[in-house]
Amino acid sequence: MKTTLLLKNGRILDGSRGEPIPADILIRDGKVERIGRDLSTEGAETRELGGRLAIPGLIDMHIHLREPGFEEKETIATGTRAAARGGFTTVACMPNTCPVTDTPGKVRRIREMNEREGCGVQVLPIAAITRSSSGKVLTDMAGLKEAGAIAVSDDGVGVQSPRMMKEAMRLASEVGLPVVAHCEEEDLLVPGACVHDGVFAKKHSLPGIPAESESIHVGRDILLAEDTGVHYHICHISSEGSVRLVREAKSRGQRVTAEVTPHHLLLCEEDIPGPDPMYKMNPPLRSIKDRQALIEGLKDGTIDFIATDHAPHTASDKRKDIREAPFGIVGLETAFPLLYTHLVLTGELTLAQLVDRMSRLPAARFGLSRGILEEGRVADLTVIDLAEEREIDPNRFESKGKNTPFAGWKAKGWPVMTLVEGNIVWEESGVRAVDRKKAWHTF
Ligand SMILES: NC(=O)N[C@@H](CC(=O)O)C(=O)O
Numbered sequence: 001m002k003t004t005l006l007l008k009n010g011r012i013l014d015g016s017r018g019e020p021i022p023a024d025i026l027i028r029d030g031k032v033e034r035i036g037r038d039l040s041t042e043g044a045e046t047r048e049l050g051g052r053l054a055i056p057g058l059i060d061m062h063i064h065l066r067e068p069g070f071e072e073k074e075t076i077a078t079g080t081r082a083a084a085r086g087g088f089t090t091v092a093c094m095p096n097t098c099p100v101t102d103t104p105g106k107v108r109r110i111r112e113m114n115e116r117e118g119c120g121v122q123v124l125p126i127a128a129i130t131r132s133s134s135g136k137v138l139t140d141m142a143g144l145k146e147a148g149a150i151a152v153s154d155d156g157v158g159v160q161s162p163r164m165m166k167e168a169m170r171l172a173s174e175v176g177l178p179v180v181a182h183c184e185e186e187d188l189l190v191p192g193a194c195v196h197d198g199v200f201a202k203k204h205s206l207p208g209i210p211a212e213s214e215s216i217h218v219g220r221d222i223l224l225a226e227d228t229g230v231h232y233h234i235c236h237i238s239s240e241g242s243v244r245l246v247r248e249a250k251s252r253g254q255r256v257t258a259e260v261t262p263h264h265l266l267l268c269e270e271d272i273p274g275p276d277p278m279y280k281m282n283p284p285l286r287s288i289k290d291r292q293a294l295i296e297g298l299k300d301g302t303i304d305f306i307a308t309d310h311a312p313h314t315a316s317d318k319r320k321d322i323r324e325a326p327f328g329i330v331g332l333e334t335a336f337p338l339l340y341t342h343l344v345l346t347g348e349l350t351l352a353q354l355v356d357r358m359s360r361l362p363a364a365r366f367g368l369s370r371g372i373l374e375e376g377r378v379a380d381l382t383v384i385d386l387a388e389e390r391e392i393d394p395n396r397f398e399s400k401g402k403n404t405p406f407a408g409w410k411a412k413g414w415p416v417m418t419l420v421e422g423n424i425v426w427e428e429s430g431v432r433a434v435d436r437k438k439a440w441h442t443f
């Protein structure tokens, strides 16, 4: 049942605007009906925002929900709750489940499971490029699209054969699906490679993953995509070389987009305290130079937006030796506060730029009619408390995955309420406490 909801005294910031404006938001029938001062409506359910920031619902185009097949790591129920708690109203889930999402029926099943078990967050399935993501036979992309897949990806592995990739791009272009690429050339990997092939690997005598194993695929795919006209999107871009290649392709007007994760923006190999699997993810944390190139690329638009690559694993998975433990860390419940605290408050990005790169831009690049907070739009929005500082405690995550290197970090900018299509899907108790001055971000 859709109700009328009135959010009082918010500060509204949409990535496309520069400054937040103080206003109330009236939501009716799942849409933003009015944004303005001193709104009132008989009988509306009301929330006092106390000057807190209201932004378009965050959008994460790269997460792993693990269901079906790996329910001990995450389920659609727990993963969508983690998304809602992190302020995300739309997430796109990768197909590396068991079985791999590689048929129209499996795409439909994810959507049905989300209808039944999800907490209300919009889940957009990404289907596989090749059957079982084994790189050999293309999937039925027309059928996948018809079933509701929004893109194709073999995330978890790179498509090794350039011929296969070229065929995939031709087909994807024909049916109108973006190709979302996990860029990794296996010929450049050594067995057990688990961290970036750099100073940390050397110090701990660990087999390394070279930066070129990513960038060689980025370069290859940009060349392959050129005359197919496909929308080619690069997952979790991590190296300076890859950023340079994307910048060059964009300067020629090619339809290439890229995402970067919070952890690659905030950490590099020098921040890894020891051979701890909590710092093991693919691609690995690279050099400080790579990290700086990612921040630069995000600022100048070479990198289009931020995606968490939320990759939950069990505690026993992550207790293994770093060579054996699986790659991946969770991200949904810490992304916004970490980036606000460590990129906005430090002056690297403006708040509006961060919001834009986590809402409007991912939506725009994938043609989703979301990510903008204005009258007449779908009421997907998130309320953020910019003032209160809290420590990251994985035990309080809604996600089953507690695998984060950010445990114990202090951050500000916590989501306190998340609305999808006008329904409150997550609300923190205590949100009503009002201390306007404290809640306002100073510009
Ligand atoms: N990023 C990771 O380290 N792991 C992902 C796979 C992937 O995104 O490539 C996973 O599924 O666990």
Ligand SMILES: [Zn+2]
Residues within 6 Å of the ligand: 155, 156, 157, 182, 235, 236, 282, 283
């Ligand atoms: Zn990947």
Ligand SMILES: [Zn+2]
Residues within 6 Å of the ligand: 062, 063, 064, 094, 155, 156, 309, 311
């Ligand atoms: Zn991934």
